[in-house]
Amino acid sequence: MGPLKGVKIIELAGIGPGPMCAMVLSDLGATVLRIERRHKVELGAERPLKYDLLLRGRRSIALDLKNPAAVEVVLDLASSADAFIECFRPGVAERLGVGPEACFARNSKLVYGRITGWGQDGPLAQAAAHDLNYIAITGGLNAIGRKGGAPAPPLRLADYGGGAMYLALGLLAGILEARKSGKGQVVDAAIVDGTASLLTSIYGLYAGGLFSLERGSNTLDSGAFYYDSYECGDGHWVSVGAIEDRFYAEFLRVMNLDATDLGDRKDRSTWAGARVKLARLFKTRSREDWCRRFEGADACFAPVLTMVDAPQHKHFKARGAFVEIDGIMQPAPTPRFSRTKPATPIPPQHPDPVEALKGWKEPAEIARLRESNIV
DSSP: OOTTTTOEEEEEOOSTHHHHHHHHHHHTTOEEEEEEEHHHHHHOOSSOGGGOGGGTTOEEEEEOTTSHHHHHHHHHHHTTOSEEEEOSOTTHHHHHTOSHHHHHHHOTTOEEEEEESSOSSSTTTTOOOOHHHHHHHTTSGGGSSOTTSOOOOOSSIIIIIIIIHHHHHHHHHHHHHHHHHSOOEEEEEEHHHHHHHHTHHHHHHHHTTOSOSSTTOSTTTTOSTTEEEEEOTTSOEEEEEOOSHHHHHHHHHHTTOOGGGSOOTTSGGGHHHHHHHHHHHHTTSOHHHHHHHHTTOOSOEEEEOOTTTGGGSHHHHHHTOEEEETTEEEEOOOSOOSSSOOOOOOOOOOOOHHHHTTTTSOHHHHHHHHHTTOO
């Protein structure tokens, strides 16, 4: 089920953006076969499998890629795949014998997706780094945080936003092109490139003199009092995003304020004082009370919910935006399709060659691989 039904993808096990990309494609109906590293499976996972939600929706096998027979299995599987995902450092896949050229020799239409932090080339290509570092070097981290405070890293913005999603987009674009040209290619999805791409509009604002490099002094980075979060009387928080004039007017109406009470919001010198007044006012009521007052108001207001509260919110419940799988509440597949609706994903699975290789290899070949202890 799903719009990607019939698309077959090989995923070499990795962490972070690789599994996220594979999960998204699997959520949308692609058949993704995950190839685990055998020694890691034998050592056991650091956390119970059921909580590793990025592994949902697909089956896996475990191979030792230092074994030539196992490498042959990967190449044979690649011969019938549409796309391939690997997230090793540059050169590792080639040394293992499963790099692009080896795979193209078996399948010239294969789209070979490579996800790394820094890309396949450049001075930093072999350097170790994490999500925070990629956001930092692109200029994004400097713009995140309160004025006068340290930069505050967001949750997995680079790995998942700049990495996984751009790799998924690149693979789908490559598959579409390969179906026209009959030729595959390598998709080099560098997390740092994708993260920079996410900042495109901000770079434009800066070039136009509309964005300051001083953290926490812009409209969208907690500088403006009308685009920020406020603590309520019960210790919970709410968010206000009343940027446009009509939304701001509605916000003032619900708050029982006059436009003059907070000063001219186009004058940045008034922002600090207005924030103090709003902070004091929000603390006079509980979050629940403020939510009731803003119910139905077009004021760009929303409560700041925890991951416990969010799935229970009436909007998400009405849309079925969260789903419980194997006892774990988690986001449902997205986006939505009117005709080719994706199925509910299966929970993360332990390696099982019999189930995983269905549709990839004949039963006799699966039995042979098991008997020879290759899988």
